[in-house]
Amino acid sequence: MRLEQLRMRGLRCLTDVGITLDPAINVFVGANGAGKTSVLEAVFLLSHARSFRSGAKEALLQRGTSQLSIFAELCHADQRVCRLGLGRDGVRWEARVDGENVAIGQLVRECAVVCFEPGSHALIAGAAEERRRYLDWGVFHVEHEFLTAWRRYQRALKQRNSLLRSASPPTDELFAPWEAELAQSAHQIDLQRRAYLDLLRPRLLSSIAGLLPELGALDLRYRRGWSDELDLAQQLREQRGRDLARGHTTLGVHRADWSVTFEYAPLREHLSRGQEKLTALACMLAQAELYAEHRGEWPIVCLDDLASELDQAHQAAVVAQLTAAHAQVLLTGTELPAALQGLPARVFHVEQGQLARLL
Ligand SMILES: Nc1ncnc2c1ncn2[C@@H]1O[C@H](COP(=O)(O)OP(=O)(O)OP(=O)(O)O)[C@@H](O)[C@H]1O
Numbered sequence: 001m002r003l004e005q006l007r008m009r010g011l012r013c014l015t016d017v018g019i020t021l022d023p024a025i026n027v028f029v030g031a032n033g034a035g036k037t038s039v040l041e042a043v044f045l046l047s048h049a050r051s052f053r054s055g056a057k058e059a060l061l062q063r064g065t066s067q068l069s070i071f072a073e074l075c076h077a078d079q080r081v082c083r084l085g086l087g088r089d090g091v092r093w094e095a096r097v098d099g100e101n102v103a104i105g106q107l108v109r110e111c112a113v114v115c116f117e118p119g120s121h122a123l124i125a126g127a128a129e130e131r132r133r134y135l136d137w138g139v140f141h142v143e144h145e146f147l148t149a150w151r152r153y154q155r156a157l158k159q160r161n162s163l164l165r166s167a168s169p170p171t172d173e174l175f176a177p178w179e180a181e182l183a184q185s186a187h188q189i190d191l192q193r194r195a196y197l198d199l200l201r202p203r204l205l206s207s208i209a210g211l212l213p214e215l216g217a218l219d220l221r222y223r224r225g226w227s228d229e230l231d232l233a234q235q236l237r238e239q240r241g242r243d244l245a246r247g248h249t250t251l252g253v254h255r256a257d258w259s260v261t262f263e264y265a266p267l268r269e270h271l272s273r274g275q276e277k278l279t280a281l282a283c284m285l286a287q288a289e290l291y292a293e294h295r296g297e298w299p300i301v302c303l304d305d306l307a308s309e310l311d312q313a314h315q316a317a318v319v320a321q322l323t324a325a326h327a328q329v330l331l332t333g334t335e336l337p338a339a340l341q342g343l344p345a346r347v348f349h350v351e352q353g354q355l356a357r358l359l
Contacts, residue, residue, distance in 0.1 A: 001112065001297045002328035003043065004081070005073040010062045012038040013353035021330070022346035024323065028332045029358075030350030036332035039350070040115060040302040042070045043330060046084055047113035047299075048137075049093070049104045054119070057093075066090050074111055077297035084111055105147065112141060112291055112299035114284045118309060121273065123280040128257040135258060138287045139196045142294050146192050153185035153253060160236075161248050170244060175237070183233035186253045190224050197222055197258065203286035204260070210317060211278045216263030225255035277309055285321065298327035307337040315339035 007018040013035045028036040041051050041060070051060060061068050069087035076082070084107055085096035095107040122130045139146045160178045167174050201220055208218050226232050235251055236243075243249055260279055265271050271279065292298045301322055306315055316339040322329050323343070331337070336347060347359040 001074055001076050001300060003072050003300060004075050005071070006039075006042065007071040008039070008042045008069075010065045010068040011042055011060055011070065012062060014038050014042070015062065015353055017353070017355050019348065019355055019357075021328070022344075023328055024326070025319075025340065025343060025345035026328070026330045027336060027340060027345050027347045028330070028350050028355070029335055029347060031334065034350040035353040035355075036350045037117070037304050038353075039355070040117070040304050040330055040332060043072075043300060043302055044113050044115050045070060046072055046086055047108060047111040049086065049095070049108055052115050052117055052119065061088065072111075082110055109144065112295075113302060114288045114299050115302040115304065116281050116284055116306075116309070117302070117304035120280045120284070121276040123283060124260065124271070124276045125268065128255075131258055132254075132256055134283065134287070135193055135196065135256075138200065138290065139192050141291050142196060142199070143192055146189070149185045149188040149192070153182060153189060156181040156185065157249055157252065157254060164243050164249070165247050170240065172237075175240060176233075179233045179236040182236060182249075182252060183231060186225075186232050189253045190256070193224075193253075193256065194222065200286055200290055203289045204282060207282040207286040207289070208260075208279070210321065211282050211314060212262075212275060215265050215275065218263075219261045220258065221261070222258040223256060225253050225257075226251040274311070278314060281310075281318065285318070288327070289325070292325065298325050301327050301329045303329065303331045305333060306331055306339075307333045307335075312338055319343070 002023045003021050005018065005020055008014045009016045028039055030036050037053075041053065044052050045060075050057060067087070067089055069085065072084045074082050074084055083096075083098050086104075086107060087094055093104065095102050095104045097106055097110055123134055136146070136150065156178045160175065160182060163170065163174055163178065197220060204220060205218055208215070226235050232252065236249070239251055259268065260283070261268065265275070288299050288301060303318070306318070310318070315337055319329070319339050331340070345359070346357065348355045349358050
């Protein structure tokens, strides 16, 4: 898929900016604080309904304004064009597809973006939440029904947690229905996550082999969040006393995690910061490739500040892989990355929230 038109209003320093994008490589160059990352943030918002930068979503609103909007014309591989909109009008976020108001989930279904940025090493070195988010995003795009089980699970989890904080006495009658619901939806989520990781593994192996051959064989492990021996409902019942003391549910798919280790780096701590970043990038590229195999088109790929994240040889390897896959790429840098020299690319100069096409 590719973005053809993009318009951003009231997003950080981007007051009102519209651009026409190249189907292949687009580069945004400019000084620090010019607004380059904000452009990628707008694209990411369309596909995730959140920013990849931490902080409240309200921080995206241009200071002094309460309205933000992003419009895009997205062209799919089958030539179907759809018009996407996401905005905040005063208090609420609203999404539109082809002029119709839709649930934000609908927008996220239509548009897929993977983004590698300076915080991406958190996928390898950060909290398990990042890794679950990555996994669930991938499963969702391969299997939309995943969302139903996921919502059921979140609802039951919320109910059990509020019982843990308020139920007195904590009777089996109150807890058992929610624990049964949790176990049932967890089972489905767990199966889908495992099936996804099985599909991901070979793509990840080849992606890693291309970027980090020196680290040897890869081991991808998944922990589902409760013991393999027993049924989750039974474990939740047995754990109730301890969960009451903690005030939250300590077993379930919301505690799952996965990890990547290597033959010559068996502990995560053995990886250099650069290797963590490359591993995270390999994970994203493998996920994008798997998406493409299922959906018949690559997601849009955003690479924020690539030159400061990777050495030149790795930048060239990544750009070559994306070009060969015909993925649309949006890339930022304080100057044109050397890896792009000689390649056809549309270059925009960004300055104080204004964009001007250079090439
Ligand atoms: N809510 C906001 N309203 C107005 N301006 C904002 C808001 N949030 C951030 N800014 C400003 O918008 C600019 C956003 O910069 P952005 O991170 O997009 O720049 P960049 O070109 O990627 O910079 P760098 O190269 O330093 O990463 C900064 O100058 C920042 O101070």
